[in-house]
Amino acid sequence: MNKKINSFKTPEDYFEGFTDKLITKLSEELTIEKKTDGFTIPDAYFDSLYQNIQNKLHTPDPKVFRINTFKKYYYVSAVAAVVLLFIGITLTNKTKITFDDIAISDIENYFDDNDLDMSTYELAQMLPIDELEIKDIIDNQLNDENIIDYIDNSIDNFEELNLDPNE
Amino acid sequence: MVSEELLIQQLQAPDTQASAFQLLVDTYKEKLYWHIRRIVLDHDDADDVLQNTFIKIFRNIGGFKGECKLYSWMYRIATNEALTFIKEKTKKLGFSDSEVQEKMINKLESDVYFEGDFIQLQLQKAIATLPEKQKLVFNMKYFEALKYEEMSEILETSVGALKTSYHLAMKKIESFLKEN
Numbered sequence: 001m002n003k004k005i006n007s008f009k010t011p012e013d014y015f016e017g018f019t020d021k022l023i024t025k026l027s028e029e030l031t032i033e034k035k036t037d038g039f040t041i042p043d044a045y046f047d048s049l050y051q052n053i054q055n056k057l058h059t060p061d062p063k064v065f066r067i068n069t070f071k072k073y074y075y076v077s078a079v080a081a082v083v084l085l086f087i088g089i090t091l092t093n094k095t096k097i098t099f100d101d102i103a104i105s106d107i108e109n110y111f112d113d114n115d116l117d118m119s120t121y122e123l124a125q126m127l128p129i130d131e132l133e134i135k136d137i138i139d140n141q142l143n144d145e146n147i148i149d150y151i152d153n154s155i156d157n158f159e160e161l162n163l164d165p166n167e
Numbered sequence: 168m169v170s171e172e173l174l175i176q177q178l179q180a181p182d183t184q185a186s187a188f189q190l191l192v193d194t195y196k197e198k199l200y201w202h203i204r205r206i207v208l209d210h211d212d213a214d215d216v217l218q219n220t221f222i223k224i225f226r227n228i229g230g231f232k233g234e235c236k237l238y239s240w241m242y243r244i245a246t247n248e249a250l251t252f253i254k255e256k257t258k259k260l261g262f263s264d265s266e267v268q269e270k271m272i273n274k275l276e277s278d279v280y281f282e283g284d285f286i287q288l289q290l291q292k293a294i295a296t297l298p299e300k301q302k303l304v305f306n307m308k309y310f311e312a313l314k315y316e317e318m319s320e321i322l323e324t325s326v327g328a329l330k331t332s333y334h335l336a337m338k339k340i341e342s343f344l345k346e347n
Contacts, residue, residue: 037310038283038291039204045214046200050192052214053221155335 083110171237178228188225195238196221198311199245205306206249208271208291210280216252220245239320246303246321268295293343297336304329305336 083106169177169190177187199220204213223244231240257267272295275281276288283291294302303322307313315326322329 036287037205038281038287039201039208039210040280040282041200041210042280045210046196049196049214049217050189053192053218053225056218057222057225 079107079110083107172233175228175231175233175237179231191224192221195241198238199241202242202307202311203245203249205310206246206303207252208275208281209278212252216245216248220248223248235320239317242321243323250299271295289344289347290340292347293340296343297339300324301332301336301339304332305340308333 086106169187174187174191177183178191196217200213200217203216203220204210207213207216220241224241227244231237253267257264260267260270262270272292275291281288294305297305300322304318307318307321308315313321315329318324318329319326324332
């Protein structure tokens with residue numbers, strides 16, 4: 001017989017309750033960890049979360065006016081028509097006005113003064129992105145001096161940019 | 168624990184979708200909640216954003232192709248939802264980004280669901296002064312203990328850039344706390 005005798009003992013049923021005790025302790029530690037930034041949540045908040053999501057998921061969305069791609073020019077035309085009408089009423093002469101006669105500023109003012117409730121996604125859908133060039137968005141082309149000034153004002157330490165001196 | 172691959176399959180199959188979705192919510196609700204909460208600060212706002220995040224996940228899971236890990240994809244949705252929420256709030260109120268951040272912090276001082284002490288409040292004030300990307304990186308690294316590789320997948324930014332952002336954020340927070 002080569003069976004070694006273990007002279008150490010454990011309390012009765014120690015290992016039977018070990019997992020539960022460990023889980024309780026771990027959950028307590030996790031709770032404390034979450035509170036170290038000061039934020040707390042209402043009691044049992046997470047218990048009802050799934051049901052709340054289900055309720056929201058099955059609530060029909062309010063009807064939203066979607067601008068489909070094929071309608072984008074109708075929409076621009078509608079805005080232009082309103083601006084044309086406005087200019088037509090305010091002008092006393094009877095000269096025929098075309099879309100080209102509308103100042104860009106008038107169109108911009110119309111967008112500024114009227115809440116069109118369009119998301120950036122909808123605007124992006126409406127804009128003919130294929131025809132856009134970078135110079136349409138940026139008025140002034142960036143030169144090296146502007147870029148260095150910007151970096152100089154925004155970055156505390158040039159080394160943090162991890163620039164490769166060989167580049 | 169169901170493997171991620173199996174969970175995705177179950178989420179995409181109509182007959183197992185409901186139970187898999189419940190498992191998904193149960194598994195990730197707390198992680199995503201705290202991630203969102205640290206961006207929007209207020210509990211009710213975090214609750215709204217969290218529910219919208221899971222709804223978006225449910226509606227878009229069919230198109231998930233597995234180009235990245237499921238949790239990275241969900242974190243990305245949660246981050247975008249939280250940032251969009253703040254942008255919409257800024258637009259509605261007609262304030263600048265910094266004014267909205269200031270209001271959010273002031274509200275935090277009287278929030279019943281914020282029990283932070285003076286230092287914790289000062290830390291939140293310091294975080295509020297950071298640019299958006301640095302704020303995200305700091306919260307994800309400092310509070311959520313995410314690895315740079317995980318953050319890189321979520322924020323679609325290189326590890327080097329993330330390290331730089333975190334370093335800059337730490338320096339700014341340190342100087343804010345020294346000055347205040």
